[in-house]
Amino acid sequence: xxxxxxxxxxxxxxxxxxxxxxxxxxxxxxxxxxxxxQVYTTLKQLEGDGLLTSRVEAQDDRPDRRTYSVTEAxxxxxxxWQLSPIVEPDPLKFPFLVWVFFAAxxxxxxxxxxxxxxxxxxxxxxxxxxxxTPDVIQDVAETTPASERDIIFWEATRRxxxxxxxxxxxxxxxxxxxxxxxxxx
Amino acid sequence: xxxxxxxxxxxxxxxxxxxxxxxxxxxxxxxxxxxxxQVYTTLKQLEGDGLLTSRVEAQDDRPDRRTYSVTEAxxxxxxxWQLSPIVEPDPLKFPFLVWVFFAAxxxxxxxxxxxxxxxxxxxxxxxxxxxxTPDVIQDVAETTPASERDIIFWEATRRxxxxxxxxxxxxxxxxxxxxxxxxxx
DNA sequence: CGCACCATGTAATGCGTTACATGATTTT
DNA sequence: AAAATCATGTAACGCATTACATGGTGCG
Numbered sequence: 161x162x163x164x165x166x167x168x169x170x171x172x173x174x175x176x177x178x179x180x181x182x183x184x185x186x187x188x189x190x191x192x193x194x195x196x197x198q199v200y201t202t203l204k205q206l207e208g209d210g211l212l213t214s215r216v217e218a219q220d221d222r223p224d225r226r227t228y229s230v231t232e233a234x235x236x237x238x239x240x241w242q243l244s245p246i247v248e249p250d251p252l253k254f255p256f257l258v259w260v261f262f263a264a265x266x267x268x269x270x271x272x273x274x275x276x277x278x279x280x281x282x283x284x285x286x287x288x289x290x291x292x293t294p295d296v297i298q299d300v301a302e303t304t305p306a307s308e309r310d311i312i313f314w315e316a317t318r319r320x321x322x323x324x325x326x327x328x329x330x331x332x333x334x335x336x337x338x339x340x341x342x343x344x345x
Numbered sequence: 346x347x348x349x350x351x352x353x354x355x356x357x358x359x360x361x362x363x364x365x366x367x368x369x370x371x372x373x374x375x376x377x378x379x380x381x382x383q384v385y386t387t388l389k390q391l392e393g394d395g396l397l398t399s400r401v402e403a404q405d406d407r408p409d410r411r412t413y414s415v416t417e418a419x420x421x422x423x424x425x426w427q428l429s430p431i432v433e434p435d436p437l438k439f440p441f442l443v444w445v446f447f448a449a450x451x452x453x454x455x456x457x458x459x460x461x462x463x464x465x466x467x468x469x470x471x472x473x474x475x476x477x478t479p480d481v482i483q484d485v486a487e488t489t490p491a492s493e494r495d496i497i498f499w500e501a502t503r504r505x506x507x508x509x510x511x512x513x514x515x516x517x518x519x520x521x522x523x524x525x526x527x528x529x530x
Numbered sequence: 531c532g533c534a535c536c537a538t539g540t541a542a543t544g545c546g547t548t549a550c551a552t553g554a555t556t557t558t
Numbered sequence: 559a560a561a562a563t564c565a566t567g568t569a570a571c572g573c574a575t576t577a578c579a580t581g582g583t584g585c586g
Binding site: 161162194195197198201202222223 | 581582
């Protein structure tokens with residue numbers, strides 16, 4: 161998947177590994193993430209496969225920059241992926257739900273404390289999607305040659321994040337209330 | 346994480362790798378998953394670490410069964426994990442959102458077809474959480490010595506799945522409607 | 531003075547999937 | 559006759575994280 165993301169992002173404009181990582185951290189980060197080291201190794205791999213090319217620019221005050229661009233083969237690989245239909249819902253992983261599944265084994269007070277903490281964290285995230293992400297999308301749209309249609313879909317992913325967090329909060333509030341009633345009737 | 350899940354499940358009762366896998370597929374499957382081969386290797390690993398023990402029972406008509414049980418050290422490791430607070434929201438991955446992020450690069454008709462297909466898949470999943478999972482929880486509760494408190498949390502994970510899918514559907518319906526308006530005004 | 535930013539990479543290790551290998555019994 | 563269930567595992571590979579290694583500039 162990271163391979164596809166890198167091919168997709170580099171179609172907007174050529175970038176260095178470092179630039180890609182910073183872009184990743186503000187845009188795609190909410191539904192996919194990668195460490196800088198993985199970005200570097202995956203870029204190298206894609207170049208080895210002929211899907212990217214790179215050229216090095218020397219700089220005297222800072223380290224050299226290696227800028228990657230997509231080749232024709234890279235563009236083709238990306239579009240192949242994009243046009244082949246996805247016929248199964250993604251198998252997802254929610255580590256915190258594992259904790260909830262086994263929460264009966266923990267003392268009730270500990271469980272409640274953990275749930276309240278997690279609720280606060282998701283409240284913060286919801287706030288971020290509502291008040292910060294719209295500005296981020298604007299910023300990215302200005303520094304990247306993106307179409308209006310791109311922005312429609314970027315905004316759709318933001319709304320997904322917002323709705324996901326709002327939904328998560330509702331669910332947690334209900335669970336916490338239920339447990340509170342059971343502990344202190 | 347699979348290590349923790351195996352330790353958690355084996356505390357209800359001793360099981361073979363095969364039994365664990367079938368239990369995994371109907372319970373935890375909605376927020377974590379693993380292949381049978383990984384279950385076998387992880388069980389072996391946990392035994393090597395002294396967190397599980399196993400004994401083999403010969404059978405004449407079927408292959409031998411290796412039944413695993415949790416050791417004291419295993420119980421301790423599980424409770425350590427359970428009592429150490431989770432202070433960051435999980436970094437999640439939604440592969441389909443990557444597709445949406447780049448959907449502007451696909452022909453509008455292709456994008457709409459894919460979105461409608463995915464909507465149907467999530468509709469099926471919602472139906473499953475609403476009408477099948479409650480029965481599954483009952484079944485598991487009957488074959489496994491689980492407390493009432495366990496069932497409260499298992500039911501909570503079911504509600505999470507239900508709410509997640511309902512929310513996903515709402516989001517997709519909105520996006521599809523928005524795109525339909527733009528294609529054929 | 532220390533931290534963040536810019537900038538690149540490698541090496542070791544761990545987690546997870548796919549493919550390989552076997553084989554009897556039961557259900558459709 | 560074919561598929562699903564029961565039952566175990568290994569080997570190769572790929573994806574991802576952590577740790578290691580380097581070093582100048584700018585800001586508070």
